[in-house]
Amino acid sequence: MTSSATDQQPAPAARESSLIPVGVLGARGRMGTEVVKAVNDAEDLELVAMVDDGEWLFNVADAGAQVVVDFTRPDVVMDNIRFCIDNNIHCVVGTTGFDEARLATVAEWLEPKPELGVVIAPNFGIGAILLMRFAQEAARFFPSVEVVELHHPNKVDAPSGTAVRTARLVAAARRAAGLPPAPDATTDALPGARGADVEGVPVHAVRLTGLVAHQEVLLGAAGESLTIRHDSFDRASFMPGVLLAVREIGRRPGLTVGIEGFLGL
Numbered sequence: 001m002t003s004s005a006t007d008q009q010p011a012p013a014a015r016e017s018s019l020i021p022v023g024v025l026g027a028r029g030r031m032g033t034e035v036v037k038a039v040n041d042a043e044d045l046e047l048v049a050m051v052d053d054g055e056w057l058f059n060v061a062d063a064g065a066q067v068v069v070d071f072t073r074p075d076v077v078m079d080n081i082r083f084c085i086d087n088n089i090h091c092v093v094g095t096t097g098f099d100e101a102r103l104a105t106v107a108e109w110l111e112p113k114p115e116l117g118v119v120i121a122p123n124f125g126i127g128a129i130l131l132m133r134f135a136q137e138a139a140r141f142f143p144s145v146e147v148v149e150l151h152h153p154n155k156v157d158a159p160s161g162t163a164v165r166t167a168r169l170v171a172a173a174r175r176a177a178g179l180p181p182a183p184d185a186t187t188d189a190l191p192g193a194r195g196a197d198v199e200g201v202p203v204h205a206v207r208l209t210g211l212v213a214h215q216e217v218l219l220g221a222a223g224e225s226l227t228i229r230h231d232s233f234d235r236a237s238f239m240p241g242v243l244l245a246v247r248e249i250g251r252r253p254g255l256t257v258g259i260e261g262f263l264g265l
């Protein structure tokens with residue numbers, strides 16, 4: 001089955017212009033819908049292909065996409081990236097589910113294609129990126145730290161990719177500062193009561209109707225606590241970061257994790 005941007009197809013003349021041709025994978029999903037809208041609204045981008053589950057992936061290559069944006073599912077995203085690299089298409093990936101092994105595999109796939117760029121970011125929201133940076137900065141000053149992420153109940157993965165990355169960054173900052181494990185006297189607990197252990201940082205996942213994407217980092221020291229919180233109330237919050245990545249990726253060969261560097265952070 002083939003799907004293209006037919007109903008939103010620009011005039012053929014536009015194809016010969018300097019617009020960046022963009023394909024969207026997961027185009028009819030919650031994020032994909034928003035990306036399609038944002039690309040259509042951007043004067044320097046051209047939506048050339050939309051692909052969803054069960055549809056013909058070659059459509060993005062046939063349509064001449066220079067950049068593909070992937071918001072699909074953790075179980076299919078690796079195949080999509082492989083396809084893009086094989087077809088010399090830059091990739092902007094928002095789909096979650098990346099561990100060190102997956103990142104290493106993508107970096108390996110890119111080796112024979114030194115001109116090609118793939119950016120994989122668990123969160124394109126500027127506020128969420130700043131939260132991660134602030135948490136990293138604060139981590140060394142507090143003996144205790146826990147992460148709580150709160151999302152809509154349709155999310156398939158837990159904890160969120162952002163929460164896992166946040167916990168890893170915080171854990172690295174704690175290690176660099178020589179902090180011991182956070183104090184915790186728990187010896188008797190129901191399974192899951194203390195959350196998932198991400199490199200020694202407890203991560204708790206809440207799924208609640210009405211929510212979109214939210215995260216708190218709780219830091220505690222004697223007599224005080226610091227809570228850093230970010231809320232995405234609308235998926236529009238991710239679009240400035242996605243569009244920045246689409247515009248930048250052609251100039252950023254190799255694998256980039258997170259868009260902090262694109263923001264000058």
Ligand SMILES: NC(=O)C1=CN([C@@H]2O[C@H](COP(=O)(O)OP(=O)(O)OC[C@H]3O[C@@H](n4cnc5c(N)ncnc54)[C@H](OP(=O)(O)O)[C@@H]3O)[C@@H](O)[C@H]2O)C=CC1
Nearest residue numbers: 026028029030031052053071072076094095096122123124
């Ligand atoms: N990095 C960031 O800033 C953000 C990342 N995310 C992440 O993005 C991902 C998608 O989230 P969300 O949009 O809410 O999920 P949705 O389930 O709403 O969308 C996923 C879409 O991908 C489609 N799909 C499934 N398999 C394929 C395939 N092989 N090829 C093409 N399309 C496919 C699905 O089709 P069908 O429904 O028919 O299966 C669906 O339309 C998640 O991993 C989420 O965590 C979300 C928000 C922000």
Ligand SMILES: O=C(O)C1=N[C@H](C(=O)O)C[C@H](O)C1
Nearest residue numbers: 096122123155160161162213
């Ligand atoms: O599924 C979502 O909605 C989101 N997924 C990403 C994640 O897992 O971190 C980003 C954001 O939290 C929204």
